[in-house]
Amino acid sequence: MDITKRFNRIIAIYFQLQAKPIVKAQDLAEQFEVSQRTIYRDIKALEQAGIPIYGEAGTGYGLVEGYRLPPTKFSREEILTLAAAEKLMQKFVDPDLFRYFSSALNKIKAYLRYSDKLNVNLLEENMLMGSLSHRFNENVPSALSILFEGIAQHIVVNMEYQSSSSVTPIHRKIEPVGVFHQGNYWYFMAYCHVRSDYRQFRIDRIQKIQLTSTPFTKKHKPLAYYLVKEDSGPTTTIRICVPLQYARYMEWERSYYGFLSEEITDSGVIMTFECKNMEHEFARWYLMFADEAKILEPDELKDRVRELLSNIHV
Numbered sequence: 001m002d003i004t005k006r007f008n009r010i011i012a013i014y015f016q017l018q019a020k021p022i023v024k025a026q027d028l029a030e031q032f033e034v035s036q037r038t039i040y041r042d043i044k045a046l047e048q049a050g051i052p053i054y055g056e057a058g059t060g061y062g063l064v065e066g067y068r069l070p071p072t073k074f075s076r077e078e079i080l081t082l083a084a085a086e087k088l089m090q091k092f093v094d095p096d097l098f099r100y101f102s103s104a105l106n107k108i109k110a111y112l113r114y115s116d117k118l119n120v121n122l123l124e125e126n127m128l129m130g131s132l133s134h135r136f137n138e139n140v141p142s143a144l145s146i147l148f149e150g151i152a153q154h155i156v157v158n159m160e161y162q163s164s165s166s167v168t169p170i171h172r173k174i175e176p177v178g179v180f181h182q183g184n185y186w187y188f189m190a191y192c193h194v195r196s197d198y199r200q201f202r203i204d205r206i207q208k209i210q211l212t213s214t215p216f217t218k219k220h221k222p223l224a225y226y227l228v229k230e231d232s233g234p235t236t237t238i239r240i241c242v243p244l245q246y247a248r249y250m251e252w253e254r255s256y257y258g259f260l261s262e263e264i265t266d267s268g269v270i271m272t273f274e275c276k277n278m279e280h281e282f283a284r285w286y287l288m289f290a291d292e293a294k295i296l297e298p299d300e301l302k303d304r305v306r307e308l309l310s311n312i313h314v
Contacts, residue, residue, distance in 0.1 A: 178223025
C-alpha cells in the first residue's frame with residue numbers, strides 16, 4: 001500500500017468533512033476510486049486520531065458541531081487558483097454574489113504569507129477576462145444571490161418575469177430548485193405556483209425579485225432530475241459533412257443543437273447530432289454554413305432548408 005497516497009486521501013476526506021454537513025462513503029469511494037471498505041478504514045483512522053466524527057456506514061458522516069481546526073497551509077497551486085477563481089466569479093455571477101464571494105476570499109487571503117499575497121496580486125494584475133453583456137439584468141443585481149438564498153433556505157420567491165413570448169412582465173410565485181449555466185446565460189429550474197408545474201427560467205429576464213418568508217410547499221428532487229426530464233423528448237439523428245477548414249467555425253454553438261461526435265474523413269468532417277428541434281432551430285443554424293456544409297441525412301432536413309430558402313426576401 002502507498003502510505004503517502006493513503007495519508008493524502010485521509011487528509012482530503014477530513015477537509016470534505018469540514019466543508020459539508022454530511023459526506024457519504026459511496027461518494028468518497030467514487031471520488032478517490034477506492035472501495036467503500038477502504039473509506040470506512042480511513043474514517044476509522046480519523047476517529048483514532050481524535051477527530052470527533054458522527055454517523056455510520058450507509059447513512060453518511062459529519063464532524064461534531066463546533067469542531068474545527070485552524071486554516072491549513074495552502075499549496076502554491078491552490079493559492080494561484082484563488083486569483084483565477086475571483087476573476088471567473090467576477091465575470092460569471094451577478095454583482096451582489098461577487099461581492100459576497102470577494103469578501104469571503106479576502107478572509108482566506110488574510111491567512112496567506114506575504115510572499116503568497118504578492119503572487120496572488122501579480123497574477124490578478126495580469127489576468128483579464130472580457131465581460132459578457134446581457135448575462136444579467138442590470139436593474140436586478142441580486143437575482144442570482146436571492147435564488148441561491150431561496151434554494152438553501154427552502155423559501156418561496158416572488159418575481160416579475162419577462163418571457164420571450166410576453167410584452168409585459170408576469171408575476172410568478174416560485175420555489176427555486178437549482179441554478180445552472182448554459183451557453184451565454186444563467187438559467188434556473190423552479191416549481192411555479194401559477195402553472196402548478198416545474199418550469200425553466202432565464203435569469204436575465206427577471207425584472208423584479210423578492211425573497212419571502214413563506215416556506216416551500218413541496219419537497220423537490222435534485223436539479224439533475226429535472227434537467228434529465230427536460231432533455232428526454234424525442235430527437236432526430238442528423239449527419240452533415242463540413243470541409244475541415246470550416247468545421248472549426250461550428251464548434252462554438254454545435255453543443256446547443258445536440259452534437260454527439262465528429263469523424264475526420266477525406267471528404268471532410270462528418271458531424272453527428274441528436275437534435276430535439278430540427279425543423280426550426282437546427283435548420284436555421286445550418287443556413288449559416290449552408291454554402292459549405294452538406295446534409296447527409298435526413299431528407300426531411302434538406303426539404304426544410306429548401307423551404308426556408310424559398311421564403312427569403314431580398
